[in-house]
């Protein structure tokens with residue numbers, strides 16, 4: 001009786017586990033081959049901080065410029081300019097200075113892949 005119950009539980013639990021396993025595998029396979037070497041998934045993850053100010057639609061919001069649809073090299077350059085104070089915006093310097101080159105490349109790949117809305 002107990003063994004039967006345990007078996008039933010095992011069977012009930014396994015589809016979820018299988019799904020989890022494939023979900024994981026899919027994520028690994030979905031490794032993007034983007035316009036730059038930036039990691040698209042990492043960029044998507046990091047972008048949540050940015051879209052508190054920047055509109056994902058690609059529209060201006062007050063003084064906050066759009067950052068979607070940029071060619072990744074231009075995006076990376078802008079971020080590095082904030083980081084190295086070549087551009088003097090205090091807000092963006094604070095944002096950029098804690099990002100690694102890899103994270104900046106990832107953000108460039110992600111935002112570069114987003115199309116501005118017409």
Ligand code: HEC
Pocket residue numbers: 046047049050051052053054063064065066067075078079087089091092095107
């Ligand atoms: C607190 C609001 C805020 C947050 C959060 C923020 N930004 Fe900005 N960002 C701005 C403002 C304001 C400007 C315009 C600064 C200037 O005049 O140089 C800007 C400018 C930029 C530019 C330059 C755009 C251009 O056309 O010159 C890039 C690229 C950028 N941000 C990327 C990011 C990324 C990537 C993140 C997230 C990691 C981020 N920003 C987070 C407010 C923000």
